[in-house]
Every structure is written in C-alpha cells, then in structure tokens.
Amino acid sequence: MNILIIGAAGMIGQKLTKRLCSHGKLDGAAITQLTLVDAVAPIAPTCDSIIISTQVRDLCAPSVATSLVSLRPDVIFHLAAIVSGEAELDMRKGYQINLDGTRYLLEAIRDEHELDGYCPKLIFTSSIAVYGAPFDNTISDDFHLTPLTSYGTQKAMCELLLADYNRRGIVHGIGLRLPTICVRPGKPNAAASGFFSGIVREPINGQSAVLPVVDTVRHWFASPRTAIDFLEHATTLNPDQIGPRCNMNLPGLCASVAEQIESLRNVIGGDAVARIHREPDDQIASIVAGWPEQFDATRAIALGFRAEQSFDDIIKVYLEDDWQKR
C-alpha cells in the first residue's frame, strides 16, 4: 500500500507517521511506500519495511498536487492547513492554503481518475469550527454549517467539495470533524484554546499555567492518540458505509474546566493543581463563549470511531505518549 500524508510535519502528521511505521500496515494491507509532504521539512523515521520519502512542497501551486497524485497513492491523508488565528489575520493566505490547496488536490485526483478510474481514499481533517454560535446544547451531524471564522468557512467549503467529488465516485472521501486535541504536547502557544492543554501540561511539567476563563466552561476533547486512531479507522470504512454524507462529527469527551482540574488532581495531585493561576481574560472568555461544547456523534460511533470516556484517560495518554519522551 502506497500512502501520502500532506501536512506530515505537524503534530498530528508526525504522530500518524510514527503509528503507520510502527504498525507497518493499514486497513489490513502492508504499507510499502510512504510519502511525507509539508511546507516545512517532515522528519522521516527509520523504518526497514517501508520506502519513505519526504518533500517540502507548498500545495498552493496546482502543479504540486498534480505531481503528488501522479505517485498514485492508495490512501491520502490531507492534514495540511493554516490554523484559525492565521487564517483570520491573513484572509488571502487562508483561502489559498485551506481552500485552494484542497481543491487542487481534488482536481489532480479527478485528472488521474479520468485516465483510468483511479480512486484513492482521501481522509480529510475538518474541524468543529464549521459550526458557529448560537448552538443547540448538543450539535448533531445535521446541524447547519454557519462558521464564524474564515478558517471554519474554508473547512466547510472543503467538506462540500469533498462530498461532491465523493458522490461522483472520483474519490472515496471522508471528512472528520476532529474535537479539540488535548493534551497537545510541546510549548504553550498563543491560540485562544491553548489554555485547555496548558492547564494540564504545564503543571505536570512543574510550571505554572494561566486559566483565563471560569471553570464552568465546557469543551469537546480527544487525545492526540485518539485522533490518530480516527485517521487509521477512517481508512477501514468502505464507501457504502459512508454514503453521500461523508463529513461527520467524531466522538469526543465533553468536559468542563472544573472536570479537567479534578482529573489533574486525581492523576497527578494537588501540587499540580496549585500551579494553575486564575487570571480572567474577557477577550478569551468571549471567544470561547462562541465555541461548541458537545456533539452527538451517534453516526461516527456506529461506524466504529471511539474516544476517551474520562479526562483522567486523556491525561494518562499524555503521560504515556508525550511526557516520558521529553
């Protein structure tokens, strides 16, 4: 099996690469070839059984997608995007990378499809940012797409494109609306959502963390490990199972900040909790108030997707997968 990962240098891309190299197979077939692509140099792990190549490429030029698809990957993971904050600040760049990049990829697949029926599996990482407030308490798959950011708009437009190409049989596509990934490894960042990981990660690492919102705030989480499980599992689904509505909410854990803190106390201890400093920030609080809290992922669960059941488990995944490896 020949696999292409676009956006391979990001946190999810790196973890997916490691997982694929560790398993050596995907959807029951041995992986023979793995191409890692990103705008910055992806790191290729050593792996005897798989031919791994890396490319530093920018998907904004249509010829790049043509060249990548000419490798005839059986499965394409399309993870590349600029993040919400950057897409909001630089409108042109956001549409170029997050919309045009995906469109060029689909068009390149169509060109190959028209030659001989080539039809790869395409796993696209979408986002819960396709939804915008006001929300129902629980957001179901059939809630309308009313993003309130350019990033969410671009993801929603890509979902529509993917569904049209999927319906036409050009690609076996699936769009996964990932929960907020928590605990993100690495350093704190400036994202408004950063504190959800920070209030866990920093105290575990003996550092102080700022909590800018009240602890009744709820959000929708899955661990990085679960995100990789989602990507792997998506490749095992056949088109009949997915049908024309190929974009879906994934399961996650709805937890309040108070529940996050209680889990930190349970798993690590009171000393860690004491490193969290409450510094209310109205701007962050108002951004977070526009975010969804909980989803009905009945359909994805019926398709076999699984997420954590408690925030304790999410912290344990961080300890096992990322903390020890610092």
Added chain:
Amino acid sequence: MNILIIGAAGMIGQKLTKRLCSHGKLDGAAITQLTLVDAVAPIAPTCDSIIISTQVRDLCAPSVATSLVSLRPDVIFHLAAIVSGEAELDMRKGYQINLDGTRYLLEAIRDEHELDGYCPKLIFTSSIAVYGAPFDNTISDDFHLTPLTSYGTQKAMCELLLADYNRRGIVHGIGLRLPTICVRPGKPNAAASGFFSGIVREPINGQSAVLPVVDTVRHWFASPRTAIDFLEHATTLNPDQIGPRCNMNLPGLCASVAEQIESLRNVIGGDAVARIHREPDDQIASIVAGWPEQFDATRAIALGFRAEQSFDDIIKVYLEDDWQKR
C-alpha cells in the same frame, strides 16, 4: 443609486431590469445608473431617468469582476449561474462559473473595500438545491447543507463565502434560496423540473403537456413576480436585521401536482386540464423524489418576505405578467 445586475439576460434578470426601470427607485433612493451584464447580450429597456449600459462579459476571468466593481455600484444583484443540469454534465465549467465567478466578485469587492471602506449590498440568488435528501418533512433554516448535485454544492460554497465576507464587513450580503419559479414563461425545456411549469403553461396556450409523475408529488413554488419582489425587498434590509447568518430560505407555496391541476381547472377550465397527458417517467420520478417539498421560512417572513398563498394566484400572475404579452 448605482446598480449592477450580473446575469441580466436571464428570465429573472430581465424581469428585475423591467421592474427597476418601472419603479425608478430602490430602497427609497432614485436609481441613476444601471449596468446590465451577462455572457449573452442583455436587452436594455428605454428609460429616460436612468443611464443604462450593457456589457457582454464572462465572470470567469478575474479581471471582469475588478472592472465591474470599479464602477462602484451601491447594490449588486448577482444572478449569474449555469443551471443544475449543465453544472452536472460539465463539472469544470460549473465550478468556474458558479463558484469562481462569485469568488472573483467578492475578491474584487474586497480590493475596493480595502481602499476606502467601500461596502455594497450584494443580493445573491442561491437555491433550495443546497439541501439534499433525506429530508425532514419541513426544512428549516438550520437544516444542514448536503447538496446532491454539483450545482447545489457550488451554491452552498458561495453561501459560505458570502457569509464570511459579510461577517468581515466587506459586503452587506444576503443569500436568497429561491423556491422553484413557476410558471416560467417561454418554451418548454428539458429540465427535470420543467413539467411543473409545463402542465400549466402549455394548456393555457392551447397546447398539450406531459405529466411524468404521480399527482401526489409536492413541491415548493413562487411566481417570477414574487422572485423579483424578493430581490427588491432584500435591498431594504439593513445588516443588523440580517446578522451573520445571511443565507436563508424564502417563503413559497407548497403545492401538490393535484393542487396545481385543480387550480388550472378553477382559473382556466376543464378544457385546459384535458390537455395534460399522464406519461409516467421513472427517471424523472426518481430525480423529483430527491427534491424538497416544503420549507419553514419563519425567519424570512419575519423579515418581510412574502410569497403566494394559493396556486390559483400563481396562475393569475402568469396570465397578468406573461401570457397577455405574447
């Protein structure tokens, strides 16, 4: 007031042009300048009070939108699109005209906006094709966008773009999901939906008409006159009334084919009804089965949009506006 109509040569574009020339004003202001643009030559009515110019232009070239927006219209009606059947047959052309054309227009507006805050009203004609079966019995504004045609996909993508540009304050946009326009004047066409108009129009004109579906089929209608009312009324709404969810279902009349036929009997007579020949067509029946029947347009009604209350009225509009003028 300076007005631009893109897609001015189509049925709706022509009727809108006539209405604007007849009223001489829009949203309370005198119309001074009217620019009619289409890929085929628009017909400019004579009108003493308005400077009317016509342009034969193809919106697929980005420079065309730049040139049109440099005229600094206060209101832009963007009606241009290739129809569902053509967009399905020619995927590339559909995305070029129905998606890229709209995007170039919005980007051209953004370029002018960045110069000095220019922010026109943009009335965009969307379609109930943004929805795809399976449906709820009645489709509300918050039903998800799952189009089952490339045309519907393109309209849904444009709605998302419009909402993002609207949210950013670059344009005062509103997307109107028009009901099926009935009775369409003119000759029968090959569209699967053509019979909804044909079984009324042809018998009125003394010709026979084919009914390819059972008469329990229901659909969602508004007259051409009502469609023009919608477009005019949309220009009177201010941004605060519209808010970030700027795309909406419009009111219409839910009528069965049997009710259409009864109205034909009421308004015209039994001789006209006798000209309808039932010739079941499984292919058309299956296409029509994937179409929505009824919408909840509570929001648009609250905003002052109004449609016909009976199919008798829809037939009378045809008699008044189109039939006598043959």
